[in-house]
Amino acid sequence: MPFTQRSEETRNAILAAARRRFADDGYERATIRAIAADAGIDPSMVMRYYGSKEGLFAAAVDVVLGLPDLRGLPAGRRGEVLVRHFLTLWEGDRASGVLTVLLRSAVTNEAAAERMRTIFATQVGAVIGPAADDGPTRAALIASQLLGVALCRYVLRLPEIAALDADALVASVAPTVQHYLGDPLDSAG
């Protein structure tokens, strides 16, 4: 173990505070001073542990989506499962705020954008399995709808999207994802 227990606690406190600040204020506005104050330690400790603001950011957004493998599921339910899992990830994100950090900063920070591209290319591309030539395109269309929902619901807080309960949102968006997976759709809404 390269760190003492005390320093490990401090590192975690810094990371938690950093995610909140980066999520609430964005990369530029979030200051090391404010993060350190939230964590109850000195600003210089942040530099000591993470070297720079960029290093701290990279550590804060180091996350894996953990999407479910859809290949074992009935073809007709994959859209619903994928959307529900995605929404559950975001609903549970309030504690850490990692996803919000990532999306929010990917918009103004090229390094974060690259990380976002990689995550969705590998994660979403993988869960839909080896497909035809247009597999990557289908995965990207799914990403566009899911990211659009996350953007409207958790970042822009568009009232009509933010007010929907998770079940209703899943019911509304799942057919679209199912459609991008290759299926025609039958029900409106």
Place this chain on the structure above:
Amino acid sequence: MPFTQRSEETRNAILAAARRRFADDGYERATIRAIAADAGIDPSMVMRYYGSKEGLFAAAVDVVLGLPDLRGLPAGRRGEVLVRHFLTLWEGDRASGVLTVLLRSAVTNEAAAERMRTIFATQVGAVIGPAADDGPTRAALIASQLLGVALCRYVLRLPEIAALDADALVASVAPTVQHYLGDPLDSAG
């Protein structure tokens, strides 16, 4: 006319430079100094004309979407028309960059987010016409897909979405919008 011709030109040069900088760098990173340099004038002129950085930003994102009225169209083609118009707006945005500014800064700036909410609530809500109780929800779902596309294509530059030509993108996304408008879908892709 409250402004001389010379000052009018300067104001326009400032606005054009501001939109580029805000779009490229985001609100926080875009500096008045850089904007003034791009416009070929002194930084103090920006303050003189727009009072503050926030005032300049408000002027830069003062835009109307100008979406088409769908009510006169055949019901089955509304999705396609709406998506194509939306994409055309964004493709033509390179000159001014207003839309990119708005989306990019709405993610980290609450004032811009409020403006974005208002624009989509009034514009998108209006073009789909007076509908049933779930009209606003449908409009918001459409917004989530359209904004998701704009996010992936013009901001995150997700390769599979950014590489598609406009026609292919319209063909892929129009069925989803048509679906949110109330229609079932028949074709995959």
Place this chain on the structure above:
DNA sequence: GTCTATAATTCGATAGAC
């Protein structure tokens, strides 16, 4: 109407005591 000069902050990062 345009510019120079600068005030007043604030930030990331460093040096070093304990």
Place this chain on the structure above:
DNA sequence: GTCTATCGAATTATAGAC
């Protein structure tokens, strides 16, 4: 391992000459 003190740079915004 934690903190004090501070440097150097960059920013918004202001005051005033021309």
